[in-house]
Amino acid sequence: MALEHAILVSLLEKPGSGYELARRFERSIGYFWTATHQQIYRVLKCMEIDGMLAVREVPQQGRPDKKEYSVAAPGREALSQWLHEPIEPESLRHDLAVKIRGVAFDDPATLIREVERHQQVHSNRLTQYLAGELRDFTGPDAPTPLDAGQELQHVVLRGGIAYERMTTAWLDDVLTTLHGLGVTPPHA
DSSP, X not given: OOHHHHHHHHHHHOOBOHXXXXXXXXXXXXXXXXXXXXXXXXXXXXXXXXXXXXXXXEOOTTSOOEEEEXXXXXXXXXXXXXXXXXXXXXXXXXXXXXXXXXXXXXXXXXXXXXXXXXXXXXXXXXXXXXXXXXXXXXXXXXXXXXXXXXXHHHHHHHHHHXXXXXXXHHHHHHHHHHHHTTOOOOOO
16 A cells, blocks of 8 residues: 555545644554655645645635645545555564564573563553544444444454554563563663
């Protein structure tokens, strides 16, 4: 998937400025696709030049006007074409897994802090995803019933939640295995 496709989906869900789009990437699209603000702005400019996006100037009081982007017909066509193309299942490329196997040839204790750091990152992400699910889909302020777009957003988020749960459980298993080998963490 190219960043263009993620941008098209987001703008079809709701038109917005580059800043608003970047915030959406941080808040929800980031569950499955990450991009920096600079990448988003650079791609928006190219997509505008290519005619994939419609842009309108929105006057703002006390601030410069902002550009609000929406998807133009060529953008819809590009997304539709991409949606109909097969994609290869993703292969997992996992540096930590290689390190775990490789530490058999070194001191396994050197890896404990790194595994704990990964565990904390994934645990924090799981907490963030669960909070987002409560806020946007299952909590008292969530819309009911969810429309088709919201249902699809929620199923993607549930995939992220399942992945983070699986990853934290696996990292628990890695730590148990390292400790079972008689490994103690190095002192700080």
